[in-house]
Amino acid sequence: MSALCFELKGRPEQRLDLSSLVPGRLDGLNRKEIEALSVATTRESLTVGDVFKVEGKDVQSLHFVGTDDRCDKIGAKLAGGEIVVDGDAGMLLGAQMKSGKITVEGSAGVSAGASMVGGEIRVRRDVGDQAGGVASGETFGMRGGFIVIGGDAGALIGERLRRGLIVVGGKAGDYAGGRMIAGTILLQGGAGRYAGYSNRRGSLIFADKPRHLMPTYVDSGVMEFDYLRLLETWLREQGLRIRLGGRARRLMGDMAVLGKGEMLILE
Amino acid sequence: MPELKVKGVTIVETFAEAFPMVGTRVIITAPTAEWAMISARTMTGFATSVIACGAEGGIERTVPKSETPDGRPGVAVLLFTMDKNMLQTQLRNRVGQCVLTSPGSACYAGLEGEKTLKLGASLRFFGDGWQMSKVIGGRRYWRIPVMGGEFVCEEKTGMTTKGVGGGNLLVVGKSHKSVLAACTRAVKAIADVPDVITPFPGGIVRSGSKVGSKYAGQIASTNHAYAPGLKWHKDSELPPSAEAVLEIVIDGLTADAVHEAMEVGIHAIAKGGSREGVTHITAGNYGGNLGPHHFHLKEIVG
Numbered sequence: 109m110s111a112l113c114f115e116l117k118g119r120p121e122q123r124l125d126l127s128s129l130v131p132g133r134l135d136g137l138n139r140k141e142i143e144a145l146s147v148a149t150t151r152e153s154l155t156v157g158d159v160f161k162v163e164g165k166d167v168q169s170l171h172f173v174g175t176d177d178r179c180d181k182i183g184a185k186l187a188g189g190e191i192v193v194d195g196d197a198g199m200l201l202g203a204q205m206k207s208g209k210i211t212v213e214g215s216a217g218v219s220a221g222a223s224m225v226g227g228e229i230r231v232r233r234d235v236g237d238q239a240g241g242v243a244s245g246e247t248f249g250m251r252g253g254f255i256v257i258g259g260d261a262g263a264l265i266g267e268r269l270r271r272g273l274i275v276v277g278g279k280a281g282d283y284a285g286g287r288m289i290a291g292t293i294l295l296q297g298g299a300g301r302y303a304g305y306s307n308r309r310g311s312l313i314f315a316d317k318p319r320h321l322m323p324t325y326v327d328s329g330v331m332e333f334d335y336l337r338l339l340e341t342w343l344r345e346q347g348l349r350i351r352l353g354g355r356a357r358r359l360m361g362d363m364a365v366l367g368k369g370e371m372l373i374l375e
Numbered sequence: 376m377p378e379l380k381v382k383g384v385t386i387v388e389t390f391a392e393a394f395p396m397v398g399t400r401v402i403i404t405a406p407t408a409e410w411a412m413i414s415a416r417t418m419t420g421f422a423t424s425v426i427a428c429g430a431e432g433g434i435e436r437t438v439p440k441s442e443t444p445d446g447r448p449g450v451a452v453l454l455f456t457m458d459k460n461m462l463q464t465q466l467r468n469r470v471g472q473c474v475l476t477s478p479g480s481a482c483y484a485g486l487e488g489e490k491t492l493k494l495g496a497s498l499r500f501f502g503d504g505w506q507m508s509k510v511i512g513g514r515r516y517w518r519i520p521v522m523g524g525e526f527v528c529e530e531k532t533g534m535t536t537k538g539v540g541g542g543n544l545l546v547v548g549k550s551h552k553s554v555l556a557a558c559t560r561a562v563k564a565i566a567d568v569p570d571v572i573t574p575f576p577g578g579i580v581r582s583g584s585k586v587g588s589k590y591a592g593q594i595a596s597t598n599h600a601y602a603p604g605l606k607w608h609k610d611s612e613l614p615p616s617a618e619a620v621l622e623i624v625i626d627g628l629t630a631d632a633v634h635e636a637m638e639v640g641i642h643a644i645a646k647g648g649s650r651e652g653v654t655h656i657t658a659g660n661y662g663g664n665l666g667p668h669h670f671h672l673k674e675i676v677g
Contacts, residue, residue, distance in 0.1 A: 226513075252510070271510055292509065309507065334404075334481045334527040335509060335518050337445040342511050368507070 109166040112142075116174040116195070120159050122150045123198065126172075127181035129156070131189035131208075134167040149180070172197075177217055183210040186227060199236065202229045203243045205253070218262065221255045223248060224272070230256040237262035237281065240274045240293075250274070250291065256348065263300070266293045269310055273339075275348065285312050288369070292339075296350065307362045307369035313339075313352070314373045321371075325361030330375055333358075379673055381641065383649030384656055386672050391543045391637065392660035393668035396431075397462050398455040398538030398628050399492055400485030402438055403474055408448035412437070414477035415450035418469045422454070423575045424624075426584070426595050430465035431455045431540060431626050433572030444483045445527070451485050453572045455538050455626045459490070462534065467497050470528070475501065475519075481527040484514075486628075488533030495519075495528035535628050539668050542571075542625035542633035544640050545583065545601060545657045551619035553652025555579070557644045558621045564643035570632035571625055580622040583659060598659070616654060630668055638675045 114129065124147045128134075134142060143157030156162065164171070168189040172182060180198035183191045186205035193201075196214035203222040210229045218236035221229045223243035235257050240250035241264055249268035256275045263281035266274050269291040276293070282300035285293050288310035295303075295312065301320045304312050313336075332354050340352040356372040379386040403418070405411035415434050422432035431454070438449035454469070456462040474482045475498060482494060495517035499506040502519040508530070509516050515530035544561070548554035562578030565571060573579075588596035599605050600612045601620045613620070623640055627633035641656055658672055 254512075273511070290508075311507075311509070332479075332524045333518075334445050334447070334479075334525060335516070337447060338481075338516065338527060339509075339511060341444060341446045345512075368505075370507075 110164040111166050111169040111171040111192070112162070112164040113171040113173060114156070114160040114162055114175075116172070116176065116179070117159055117161060119176055120154070120178050122148065122152060122154065123178045123180055124154070124159065125149050125181050126179055127184040129170065130183060130186050130191075131167045131170065132187050134170075137167075175214075177215075180217070182212075183208070183229075186210065197231075200243065201231070201235075202227070204246070205229075215259070219243060221250055221253070221274075222246075223250065224253050224255075225251045226253045228254045228256075230258075232258045234259035234278070235261050235265075238264045238267050240265060240269055240272070241267035248289065254346070260297070265299075266291065266310070269293070275343070275350070285310055294339075294350070304362055304369060304371055306365050308366040309368045311369065312371045313356075314371060317357075317373050318371075321359070322362065324364045325359040325371060326363060328358040328360055330355055330357045333372065336372065336374075379676065381645040381656075381676060382647075384645045384653050386641065386676050387655055387657035388671075388673050389658050390660055390663070390669040390671040391541070391658035392663060392666040393539045393541040393543075393630075393633060393670065394457075394666040395536070395668070396455040396457060396538040396540035396626065397459050397534055397536050398453060398626070399462060399466060399532055399534045400435065400451055400453050400628070401466070401470065401474075401494065401532055402443060402449045402451055402483045402485045403477075404438075404443045404445055404447040404449040404481045404483070405477065406447065406479040408437060408450075410477065410479055411448050411450045414474050414480045415452050417477065418473040419452055419454070419574075420473075422465075422469075423580075425455075425457055425540070429456065429461065430469070431572075431574040432465075432469070433574045433578075433626070435570070435572055436566070444529075445481055447481070453570075453626070453628065455540050455574075459492075459534065459536075463492050466492055466494065466532075470494060471498050471501070475521070475526050475528070478523050483529045484532035486533035486535065488535055490534040490536065491531040492534050493530075494532050495530045498526075498528050501526075537630070538626065538628055539630045539633045540626045541659075541666065542627065542637055542668075542670055543583075543659050544623045544625075544637060544644065545620055545655075545659055546623070546644055546653060547601075547613060547617050547620050547655040547657065549616050549618055549652040549654060553647070554619045554621045557647055557651060557653045558623055560646060561623055561640040561643040564639045565623070565625065565636045568632065568636045568639055570629060571627040571636040573623055573625055573636075575622075575624055578623060580624055583620070583622040586661065612657075614654060622659065633668070634670060634675065637670055637672075641672065641676055
């Protein structure tokens with residue numbers, strides 16, 4: 109069965125709420141019923157059929173084509189299945205998702221993977237602020253799962269992160285891992301200022317020594333970490349060849365809060 | 376009925392009587408294959424028989440770097456007991472005292488199963504509050520700071536209730552030398568069979584036991600029917616030519632694995648033929664009323 113494909117007809121007049129276009133919601137609906145679903149976010153009514161050309165059948169495999177930064181909440185609350193976005197995504201991509209996989213060929217807006225519980229998001233290019241952060245109405249950020257960002261990330265990546273792994277290929281903005289509770293963020297291209305601000309038990313892994321270090325992190329020196337080898341092996345199984353090696357400098361912090369978090373700076 | 380012989384070695388028409396056991400597997404890794412092996416050997420030391428060791432354990436195989444969770448050389452260890460509580464206790468004590476303490480080691484689950492045993496879930500307390508948990512790909516690992524760096528240990532490992540303990544082969548021969556040579560060859564061959572271990576020293580038992588004794592409180596005693604020095608006795612099962620009997624005990628995660636190991640073992644023993652000095656291959660049983668698993672030698676060879 110061919111993937112159910114939504115091709116954007118043109119730049120929409122208003123922001124779109126695409127949270128209804130997930131396998132769990134579309135299962136059992138015919139083409140007409142799908143086209144009648146509302147995607148409006150203003151008083152102007154707008155349906156799927158107004159903005160998308162709909163083709164294909166398999167609701168477990170959704171394909172968005174030509175989407176732009178106004179296409180919000182793609183894959184929000186996703187609970188299984190696969191979504192491929194051939195274009196950009198707006199805010200709250202995969203927010204609060206439980207399982208399944210989302211792949212974005214372009215960039216995503218703010219709060220990608222916010223408060224997600226499980227599953228996987230891969231964004232080929234950049235993401236906005238607060239990726240893996242807190243969705244509105246939630247108290248925690250990402251609580252599980254895996255986010256891979258090929259390009260740069262905005263500020264506050266992994267804000268209030270509780271569990272899960274975020275990998276950033278490029279540079280992250282200020283306050284990376286801000287107020288994180290636990291979980292892991294792997295930063296391959298460094299981060300802005302105040303990385304690990306108020307980090308309780310989380311791990312920030314830096315490929316290179318960060319330019320700005322908070323004074324509330326204390327140095328434990330260099331040692332071997334089998335954990336890094338474990339992580340490297342697992343990442344390779346996920347198709348990500350990232351050399352972590354086994355040695356890193358460990359800084360513990362944020363001592364302004366619990367102080368059981370860490371920065372691992374690869375040697 | 377004609378006697379069944381393989382290369383002149385008589386296969387006695389009897390069966391090995393084996394028992395259900397609970398079992399688990401862990402993967403131990405270390406900076407070198409040598410250190411992974413040291414750790415695994417230590418963990419499975421004094422684990423020959425549940426009679427007095429608490430558990431039966433052994434090294435299943437070495438695990439190449441490409442197959443271990445952390446990309447380091449590893450060793451797969453199997454551990455068996457009669458019930459889950461004992462297996463949990465033995466696993467915790469043995470990993471805690473022998474793997475945690477071993478330089479550069481890490482310990483991972485080696486078995487998937489509906490039932491699980493705590494691994495890092497209990498060893499993490501060694502961290503005294505400095506331990507750290509990490510979930511990677513849905514599996515939880517504990518990082519425990521130790522003098523040698525950091526001990527990484529997976530939270531849980533799987534357990535099987537379909538384990539089988541006490542698969543055995545008794546090898547009777549005209550000289551100790553010939554029986555030992557045949558058994559050594561068999562243990563080596565069985566080592567290549569997956570899911571099984573031969574828990575005794577070098578895989579071989581020289582003092583097979585029977586249940587009970589003339590002495591009160593002694594739960595097991597010498598299998599006098601197979602002691603060559605007691606051939607005069609009416610209980611003796613040995614032919615006049617027998618000078619030595621050695622036993623290979625096999626524990627496995629499944630009955631099929633034990634069956635396969637016994638088959639491989641019989642053929643390896645008989646490889647030298649009767650000329651080597653081995654006269655009979657037989658097996659130990661208790662009349663068939665105690666253990667539910669009966670491995671009939673004739674069927675295995677047939």
